[in-house]
Amino acid sequence: MHEFALIDRIRKQFSQTQPEVLLGIGDDCALLTPRATLAVSTDTFVEGTHFFKGTSARAIGHKALAVNLSDLAAMGAKPLYFLLNLTLPNTDESFAHELLAGIHALAALYQCALIGGDTTRGPLSITITVFGECPADKALRRSAAKAGDEIFVTRKLGAAAAAVYARKQNIKASTALCKALDFPDPQIALGMALRGVASAAIDLSDGLVNDLSHICEQSALAATLQAEDIPVSPAIDDLPGINAQQALQFAVNGGDDYALCFCASPLRREELHAICANLDLELFHIGVMYAKSDASQGSVQVWHGAELLPIARGFQHF
């Protein structure tokens, strides 16, 4: 499939428009007239780093967009449109079609319009840049958590990390585990509902402890988590030979959950329960933010009863 044929295909497949997009695909630039504050995020998705060689093209496409939408969710933003930079190693038409189908299905779900991008040849890599809208004063910033805030997640954690473990160990992972890793579901509706309710939020891409430490650092606070309260995905039980401690490790330090982790004042509990009931989500209160008294402490501590657990930091790309 030649480059211009690919671009033509993309243009036809992603024909959805948005009123504030004056000019979409096909010129030197897209032209936008945003009505509200724009939230912008971008993530690159590289074979061998972010997904295993051999992952289905549809999953790659889905996840490349999903991880970006998850950043919008973490800000409380509503998806509007996106840019797609596609680097393909060859002209395999069916691979390109499946990849685009994976992106398109998720984009259509959120009525997120493609406004431009780039296609080039090289080692398989996808960069997506998403644009969302969000009232500036209600955006969920990492820096606005308060001491005494409670820490929540609304999804059981660790399944994607368990799937990574299984693939690395050459153990067959169940459908549920594979789905958690390959087709993450960004919590867009939750993010929007948390505007003005949560004090801070982040999406879990690099592991709970690692990601929560960013909120701690930017809010100049620390966090304690109670291991018994951290919801561990029951799908991990599908793996042979994994004990409860290892499962907890997946939930605490594993990446790729793409669930929101957020902080809120205890005064907001009732609202949070109502939001989660509306969205058919479980609310898990996993810990509390507190003023850091000792700079030498790690910013996130995980306790099991009265025992402080040794925890390793999560994922770095290099």
Place this chain on the structure above:
Amino acid sequence: MHEFALIDRIRKQFSQTQPEVLLGIGDDCALLTPRATLAVSTDTFVEGTHFFKGTSARAIGHKALAVNLSDLAAMGAKPLYFLLNLTLPNTDESFAHELLAGIHALAALYQCALIGGDTTRGPLSITITVFGECPADKALRRSAAKAGDEIFVTRKLGAAAAAVYARKQNIKASTALCKALDFPDPQIALGMALRGVASAAIDLSDGLVNDLSHICEQSALAATLQAEDIPVSPAIDDLPGINAQQALQFAVNGGDDYALCFCASPLRREELHAICANLDLELFHIGVMYAKSDASQGSVQVWHGAELLPIARGFQHF
């Protein structure tokens, strides 16, 4: 150099802010409150496809931003800010520093602030997404050329393509040729000055004929160029064994010029001369747009006197 150390370095080095950037690097999203219409463009820059292995890190950084700024120029937009997605194969600190220095020097020149991005490990690749501002009714679209418009460039062409040829043939290229290829200079001031004056514009990345054909297709017109009027870079003469015809081929079909090619009504000639005098640019009138009478014709013809030259189409990535 670990990922978080790299991010810290980037954050410190690119500390410039913009009043309309509410929130820059460091959260899940950047938050923007644009005052005018936003022009957005993105390009991925891959080792082996867009630059030779062994190109200096500073040149790679410069050019990765320059090709994107050139897209803003082609729209008549003023650069505001950008996103940087950096995929690095290893932890070579000096390479990363030089690359960032190349980006930073050009960004500082245009007061273009870094607002976010992504760092990851993988085969060397850089995606930059630029944002500029432009009054919507004065943006230089590809689709608005008119029959009878004259076609212009303001820079001599072909030097970058000659440098590519030299490197492929293992011939030593002169400093001038290398500079043309490695450190292209986006025509931002020209693009802004052409707002409301030129009818259509494009930047020359894939070769004059190839790029001009996009204006033709989107304006439903054809173009004739006069070979004698196409300005050929004198730096090409530095290469041994290149005759005038080959030099013309570099200028007509070579890529990587990053000069603007634009169309304007003959009534605008005086204004164009004044603009170019102000910016210290030469104005080269190379051809004319005309109504396409025969759909089987190629959209861009190059004549030498009364003889129609056989021309090949320019660059496709795959």
